[in-house]
Amino acid sequence: MPATxxxxxxxxxxxxxxxxxxxALGLLPPWLAxxxxxxxxxxxxxxxLLQHPGFNADVIEDVSAPAGQRxxxxxxxxxxxxxxxxxxxxxxxxxxxxxLYAELLDGRTxxxxxxxxxxxxxxxxxxxxxxxxxxxxxxxxxxxxNPQAVAVISAAVTxxxxxxxxxxxxxxxxxxxxxxxxxxxxxxxxxxxxxxxxATGSAAHTAPELFSLCRAEALRKLPGFQIREIFEHCTPxxxxxxxxxRLLRRALSDEPDELIVSLLGISPHTLKKLWRSIYQRVExxxxxxxxxxxxxxxxxxxxxxxxxTLMRYLRQHPEEIRxxxxxxKGQAPADTxxxxxxxxx
Numbered sequence: 001m002p003a004t005x006x007x008x009x010x011x012x013x014x015x016x017x018x019x020x021x022x023x024a025l026g027l028l029p030p031w032l033a034x035x036x037x038x039x040x041x042x043x044x045x046x047x048x049l050l051q052h053p054g055f056n057a058d059v060i061e062d063v064s065a066p067a068g069q070r071x072x073x074x075x076x077x078x079x080x081x082x083x084x085x086x087x088x089x090x091x092x093x094x095x096x097x098x099x100l101y102a103e104l105l106d107g108r109t110x111x112x113x114x115x116x117x118x119x120x121x122x123x124x125x126x127x128x129x130x131x132x133x134x135x136x137x138x139x140x141x142x143x144x145x146n147p148q149a150v151a152v153i154s155a156a157v158t159x160x161x162x163x164x165x166x167x168x169x170x171x172x173x174x175x176x177x178x179x180x181x182x183x184x185x186x187x188x189x190x191x192x193x194x195x196x197x198x199a200t201g202s203a204a205h206t207a208p209e210l211f212s213l214c215r216a217e218a219l220r221k222l223p224g225f226q227i228r229e230i231f232e233h234c235t236p237x238x239x240x241x242x243x244x245x246r247l248l249r250r251a252l253s254d255e256p257d258e259l260i261v262s263l264l265g266i267s268p269h270t271l272k273k274l275w276r277s278i279y280q281r282v283e284x285x286x287x288x289x290x291x292x293x294x295x296x297x298x299x300x301x302x303x304x305x306x307x308x309t310l311m312r313y314l315r316q317h318p319e320e321i322r323x324x325x326x327x328x329k330g331q332a333p334a335d336t337x338x339x340x341x342x343x344x345x
Contacts, residue, residue, distance in 0.1 A: 009148050010064040011072070013159040015253040016057035017263065020071060021046060024059075027074045027138040031177040031208055032098055041105050046076075049104075051246055051264065053323050054079030054111035056132070056163035060139070060155050072152045073139035077163065077172075078104070079111045080131045088133065088173050094195045094207035097135050097175050114242050118323035121168045121233070129170030129215065129233075134160075142179070157187055161226050166318030168233040170215055175208035184211045188218070188227040236319045238281050245321045247274050251307070252314060252321065282310060289313060 016024065021043040028034060034042075049055040060073040078100070080088070088096065103109040112120065112130070120130045137156065141149040164172065176184045178196065185191075189211040196207060218231040240248065250260045261271050282290055290306050314320055 009062040009072070009151055011060055011062055011151060011155045013155060013162065013253075014059055014061065015250065015255070016046065016050065016059055016074070016076070017259075018043075018047060018050070020059055020074070023071045024057075024074045024076075027071070027140070029136050029138045029177065031206065032136055033095075034098060034101070038101065038105065042101070045101075045105055049078070049111070052111055053114055053242070053245065053249075054117055054130070058159045058163050060152055060159060072141075073137065073156055075134065075137035075156060075159065075163075077132045077134040079117060080133055080173075081109060081112055084109060084133070085131045085171070088131075088210065088212070092193050092210045094175075094193070094209075096173075096210060097133065097208075100133060101135065114323045115325070117167070118325035119327070120170075121319075121322055122325045122327050123168060124327070126216075127170070129168040131171045132164060132167075132169065132173070134172065134174035137174075144182075153183065157226050161229050162318070164230045166233070166320070166322040169231050171212055172230070173210060173212040175210055177206070177208050181209065188221060188225065189213050190217065234317065234319050236317070236322070236324050237285050238320050239285075239324075240278065240281060240320060242323065244274055244278050244281075245323070247271070248278065248314060248321045252311060278310070279306060 024046070025039060025042065028039070046057065050057065055076070055078050057076045058074070059071055061070040062072050063070060065072075084100065100109070117130060120128065123129060139149065139152045139156065141152070143149050144153075172189075174184065174189065181191070190213060191209055191211050193210040195209060213227065215231045218228045221228045246264060247260060250263060255263070257268075257271055261268055264271075266274075279290065290309055292309070
């Protein structure tokens with residue numbers, strides 16, 4: 001009698017939460033080789049960065065698995081300042097993610113501020129935009145011959161797209177150990193270093209290599225290629241404020257209001273004010289978007305339907321939840337003269 005194939009996992013992507021920190025520590029890549037004192041300081045750093053618009057931290061979980069065994073993968077990325085961008089482009093050395101973590105922990109570097117990200121997202125130069133480095137990605141099973149592991153890898157590529165899309169991404173960097181190189185090549189990244197072929201000594205042969213992908217390389221790929229979609233950028237039309245964007249980023253992860261209040265450290269009253277402000281901006285700039293939802297008159301239906309309608313739109317237009325400013329000005333005005341559909345820039 002043939003063996004019963006394993007059940008396909010019920011995977012979902014969501015944002016990292018403090019309750020995930022212990023499991024995230026257990027899913028640090030072995031090649032990262034962080035010492036015990038550094039590992040012990042990471043949860044405090046993650047907590048500090050959790051709501052920063054230049055920090056992406058995602059969890060892939062199998063909701064069909066028992067509690068305590070659901071998290072299948074964790075990935076984190078951070079926006080880079082100009083010094084770190086130059087460092088990665090010019091003769092990169094190995095163990096860059098480890099060095100970046102050390103500087104973040106010691107306060108020697110920080111992600112660009114919300115204002116700096118807004119200016120970068122509003123830029124139009126060929127060599128302008130936001131650059132990210134994936135600090136690490138790790139999943140419980142990396143066996144490409146295992147259907148469940150392959151499903152997690154596929155979900156992770158989608159999560160990477162959702163985590164970065166909406167920014168005017170200039171470049172994404174990621175270190176990868178030798179066994180991970182085929183995955184990096186398969187999703188479109190280009191290897192930029194060759195430490196293991198040029199260096200000598202046993203330690204060098206386990207060093208990670210640096211991969212990256214820039215906007216020009218990504219946009220040469222055919223439409224529909226997931227990694228290309230990270231680099232497709234549109235001008236936002238709503239002009240959401242920073243507090244509104246922080247709320248919307250959590251809501252897009254299907255987190256309930258009770259959890260959002262706790263994670264953002266705001267009161268229920270403030271949350272209600274933010275939702276009212278969000279809906280007012282949408283109704284002012286794109287009246288037809290919520291018209292159908294507003295017409296639903298059944299008691300208790302209108303509010304949830306308005307949110308579902310807005311969430312569907314924002315999943316297609318992630319630029320609305322990213323900082324944005326017109327070059328030379330402050331926060332971008334809501335009326336940019338661009339309706340839907342919009343041109344990529």
